Amino acid sequence: MKTQVKALVVGGGAVGTSIAYHLAKAGWDDVMLLERDELTSGSTWHAAGLLPLFNMSFATTHIHKYSVDFYKSLEAETGLNAGFAVVGNLRMAQTQDRMDEFMLYASTAETCDVPYVWMTPDQIRAKWPLINTDDLKGALYHHTDGYINPADVTQAMAKGARQRGVEIVRKWQADAFHWNGTHWDVTATRMVEKGGNLVPSEEQIVITAEHVVTASGNHAQTTAKKLGIKIPAIPVEHQFIVMDQDPALVQFRADGHVEHPVIRDADAQSYVREERGGWILGVYEKNAPACFEYGVPDSFRADLFPLDLERIEDQYMAMIHRIPSCENSGLKDDFNGPICYTPDGNPLVGPAPGLRNMWLAEGFSFGITAAGGTGYYLAQMMVDGEAEIDMASLDPKRYGNWMTTEFAARKNEECYDHVYILHHPDEERPACRPLRTSPAYDRQAARGAQFGFVNGWERPNYYAPAGFNDHDSRSFRRGGWWQYAVEEAKAIREGVGLIDATAFTKHRITGAGATAFLDWFTTNKLPRIGRINLTYALTAHGTTRTEYTIVRNGENDYYLVSAGAWTAYDQDYLIKAIEDMEPTFGRINAQDVTTQWGVFAIAGPKSRDVLAAVIKDADPATALSNKRFPWLSAQKIELGMCPVNAIRVAYTGELGWELHHPIEMQNYLFDLLEKAGAAHGMKLVGARAQNWLRQEKSYRAFGNELGRDATPLEADLPRFVDLSKDFHGKDAMLAKGIRSTCVTLLIDGPDDADPWGREALYHGDTRVGRLTSGGYSVAFGKSIGMGYVKPELAVVGTQLQVKMLDKLWPAVIVEDSPYDPQNAKIRIDG
Numbered sequence: 001m002k003t004q005v006k007a008l009v010v011g012g013g014a015v016g017t018s019i020a021y022h023l024a025k026a027g028w029d030d031v032m033l034l035e036r037d038e039l040t041s042g043s044t045w046h047a048a049g050l051l052p053l054f055n056m057s058f059a060t061t062h063i064h065k066y067s068v069d070f071y072k073s074l075e076a077e078t079g080l081n082a083g084f085a086v087v088g089n090l091r092m093a094q095t096q097d098r099m100d101e102f103m104l105y106a107s108t109a110e111t112c113d114v115p116y117v118w119m120t121p122d123q124i125r126a127k128w129p130l131i132n133t134d135d136l137k138g139a140l141y142h143h144t145d146g147y148i149n150p151a152d153v154t155q156a157m158a159k160g161a162r163q164r165g166v167e168i169v170r171k172w173q174a175d176a177f178h179w180n181g182t183h184w185d186v187t188a189t190r191m192v193e194k195g196g197n198l199v200p201s202e203e204q205i206v207i208t209a210e211h212v213v214t215a216s217g218n219h220a221q222t223t224a225k226k227l228g229i230k231i232p233a234i235p236v237e238h239q240f241i242v243m244d245q246d247p248a249l250v251q252f253r254a255d256g257h258v259e260h261p262v263i264r265d266a267d268a269q270s271y272v273r274e275e276r277g278g279w280i281l282g283v284y285e286k287n288a289p290a291c292f293e294y295g296v297p298d299s300f301r302a303d304l305f306p307l308d309l310e311r312i313e314d315q316y317m318a319m320i321h322r323i324p325s326c327e328n329s330g331l332k333d334d335f336n337g338p339i340c341y342t343p344d345g346n347p348l349v350g351p352a353p354g355l356r357n358m359w360l361a362e363g364f365s366f367g368i369t370a371a372g373g374t375g376y377y378l379a380q381m382m383v384d385g386e387a388e389i390d391m392a393s394l395d396p397k398r399y400g401n402w403m404t405t406e407f408a409a410r411k412n413e414e415c416y417d418h419v420y421i422l423h424h425p426d427e428e429r430p431a432c433r434p435l436r437t438s439p440a441y442d443r444q445a446a447r448g449a450q451f452g453f454v455n456g457w458e459r460p461n462y463y464a465p466a467g468f469n470d471h472d473s474r475s476f477r478r479g480g481w482w483q484y485a486v487e488e489a490k491a492i493r494e495g496v497g498l499i500d501a502t503a504f505t506k507h508r509i510t511g512a513g514a515t516a517f518l519d520w521f522t523t524n525k526l527p528r529i530g531r532i533n534l535t536y537a538l539t540a541h542g543t544t545r546t547e548y549t550i551v552r553n554g555e556n557d558y559y560l561v562s563a564g565a566w567t568a569y570d571q572d573y574l575i576k577a578i579e580d581m582e583p584t585f586g587r588i589n590a591q592d593v594t595t596q597w598g599v600f601a602i603a604g605p606k607s608r609d610v611l612a613a614v615i616k617d618a619d620p621a622t623a624l625s626n627k628r629f630p631w632l633s634a635q636k637i638e639l640g641m642c643p644v645n646a647i648r649v650a651y652t653g654e655l656g657w658e659l660h661h662p663i664e665m666q667n668y669l670f671d672l673l674e675k676a677g678a679a680h681g682m683k684l685v686g687a688r689a690q691n692w693l694r695q696e697k698s699y700r701a702f703g704n705e706l707g708r709d710a711t712p713l714e715a716d717l718p719r720f721v722d723l724s725k726d727f728h729g730k731d732a733m734l735a736k737g738i739r740s741t742c743v744t745l746l747i748d749g750p751d752d753a754d755p756w757g758r759e760a761l762y763h764g765d766t767r768v769g770r771l772t773s774g775g776y777s778v779a780f781g782k783s784i785g786m787g788y789v790k791p792e793l794a795v796v797g798t799q800l801q802v803k804m805l806d807k808l809w810p811a812v813i814v815e816d817s818p819y820d821p822q823n824a825k826i827r828i829d830g
């Protein structure tokens with residue numbers, strides 16, 4: 001057994017084994033995998049083995065697609081047959097809403113090259129007469145996936161890994177991790193059998209590894225403790241049952257018919273597949289409890305929980321309705337095992353928060369489907385520094401230190417329960433809320449705020465009249481809330497609106513080398529004192545890692561504002577860069593002041609009038625004029641008794657200010673502005689209207705247009721990139737060239753729907769790109785979107801089409817900032 005390796009993978013389930021395989025395949029010849037028990041003895045052995053190719057998330061769909069293709073190739077490489085039954089996957093819809101959902105799925109699937117066909121109830125019945133189609137609207141059929149034997153595919157990957165030089169060591173547990181400055185010293189303990197339990201022996205060794213990956217499945221909480229970090233991966237109980245032979249099915253197959261596809265009846269929260277003449281029924285039922293919140297007991301090995309039939313009775317009855325011939329089939333076997341979840345259902349893949357060369361691959365609920373792709377893309381991140389797709393939506397740092405065990409457990413239960421709900425793009429999930437509230441929360445709620453959940457914060461999405469029910473208003477088309485967002489957007493274009501932006505991430509950067517550091521760290525020229533700039537921090541590969549609004553308060557004193565959803569993600573990158581560059585720039589202080597400063601954004605042609613009524617100044621009439629407070633500048637002002645750091649900038653493209661204020665004075669400021677605003681018809685405005693308005697200005701959003709799969713030049717933002725200076729990622733950015741270009745489109749879509757920002761873009765019959773944002777433009781009275789297309793098409797006037805609701809709708813590329821391209825409204829004097 002080696003004691004010095006390049007990479008140590010902890011955990012021999014499907015995920016860890018795939019990572020070890022792919023690290024070796026990517027060229028690392030010194031990889032070791034430690035498994036505390038036997039390979040596949042975690043959740044992997046009892047998985048149903050379904051490989052649902054498609055998922056709503058762009059990154060996850062790529063991961064699943066890689067897995068499916070990869071598993072098909074494994075036998076040729078290893079000689080082991082993993083039992084991949086490519087039977088296809090039939091997603092059935094009982095309602096029009098579900099069909100709408102599938103149409104959005106389908107458009108996104110196209111952007112990832114996932115093939116599909118539509119089927120009518122008649123077509124389903126003709127092909128698979130055992131399926132009762134009476135209440136079906138239709139189905140989406142993916143014919144290239146199916147199911148696999150989870151243990152066999154893991155063993156095949158293990159064999160492939162060994163062939164590539166990976167050392168796989170069983171019955172050793174990674175117990176302690178110590179970073180010695182350049183390497184991890186990992187203390188491992190030999191595990192021994194004792195009375196049926198697996199317990200640590202006295203025998204220990206230390207393995208030195210340059211990189212460590214944890215893929216510890218249900219043991220994630222123990223791993224988190226050992227690493228001294230938080231990992232919101234906690235399992236939930238998941239059941240499936242295997243039924244005795246169904247004579248009708250046996251006859252159907254004896255008649256020469258091929259195997260049924262995996263049958264997904266989302267409206268009945270279940271999946272069904274054939275198993276030796278019978279059926280397997282798997283369910284995502286209500287009230288499945290979280291388990292192992294504080295670790296897995298020694299007594300639980302490759303074990304299962306007792307079946308809870310009562311919990312799945314409804315789904316069982318629904319199956320008899322769907323496949324009536326199974327009614328008399330008895331129960332042959334049952335599985336109730338721990339399935340790991342995270343609060344948003346995506347696994348946690350990427351660098352561990354605050355640690356060096358420590359990588360997490362935890363929290364997999366579709367771990368068999370995701371294992372292949374996770375190994376492939378994580379190996380790219382580790383070996384090359386970045387993956388070819390943006391892995392941010394899976395990044396372990398999307399939850400901050402505010403996250404607790406109780407939050408993760410309850411949210412994970414909710415996530416399980418929500419697997420088969422209608423995933424409206426305007427969905428908001430209720431569990432564990434409200435949790436992080438700004439002081440004005442109660443006031444906003446009293447005025448009808450319908451809140452969204454952003455990194456734990458409650459942020460108004462829009463305001464509705466009393467009695468309005470957000471849940472019931474959700475839709476794949478224009479939801480019931482749409483009209484309120486239209487009114488709010490109009491208020492900002494025509495009058496004045498107030499937006500709560502408290503969730504913004506805020507860092508203060510100080511120290512003698514702060515200017516030199518930030519000049520290196522970001523792409524744009526640094527602002528002069530009292531001014532602000534929009535700028536980007538890049539990855540080493542030259543793509544966009546973070547977008548910052550930088551306010552310069554002093555020679556070496558900066559205030560950085562970035563997206564609210566990404567506080568821990570931004571902070572980790574910033575702090576690690578500061579530490580790495582200390583020999584060059586000296587000691588720099590980075591302070592996370594996110595929760596110290598509230599933010600209101602006031603915007604609209606009348607915003608100056610509202611502020612003028614409450615500003616305390618020797619000459620209030622001129623205090624906010626272009627001369628005294630120019631666009632893109634920052635000043636300390638006083639609004640009534642509230643000291644405010646005001647920034648003249650507006651994400652909506654109107655005259656406006658961001659008012660950064662001490663959080664404890666927020667209610668005072670809210671009341672002051674509300675009172676002053678009443679005289680000007682000021683409206684409270686939510687994030688949905690703001691999202692539409694920023695698209696009329698072609699303002700890119702982080703996580704949509706901006707991410708680790710495109711450079712700022714590809715995002716078509718050369719004005720924020722100062723090529724005359726050296727900055728981190730510059731050469732890599734230039735070397736990438738322009739692979740695709742960000743454009744803004746006006747869309748003549750359906751009367752009752754706008755795009756959501758996931759749809760495929762066509763030029764004639766050819767797919768040429770995808771939307772990254774979508775919505776409604778009050779200025780143009782039609783749908784609007786932003787997206788990426790091949791550079792040769794990124795020309796104003798190019799006619800494209802957007803795939804929405806299974807039809808192609810005309811769209812035209814317009815000049816950037818189609819609303820007020822000269823920025824005259826923002827610069828207006830007064």
Ligand SMILES: Cc1cc2nc3c(=O)[nH]c(=O)nc-3n(C[C@H](O)[C@H](O)[C@H](O)COP(=O)(O)OP(=O)(O)OC[C@H]3O[C@@H](n4cnc5c(N)ncnc54)[C@H](O)[C@@H]3O)c2cc1C
Nearest residue numbers: 011013015036042043044048049050174217366367368369
């Ligand atoms: C009933 C059921 C049905 C399912 N069906 C499907 C399905 O159809 N399709 C699908 O994609 N997914 C399915 N899943 C989910 C799937 O089983 C998991 O997502 C997947 O197995 C996770 O793999 P993993 O490698 O992350 O974790 P695991 O398989 O749990 O492996 C983790 C391994 O790490 C080891 N380990 C932990 N800590 C240490 C340590 N400190 N040192 C050394 N070793 C350690 C453990 O012993 C374990 O072997 C199902 C789950 C359940 C419960």
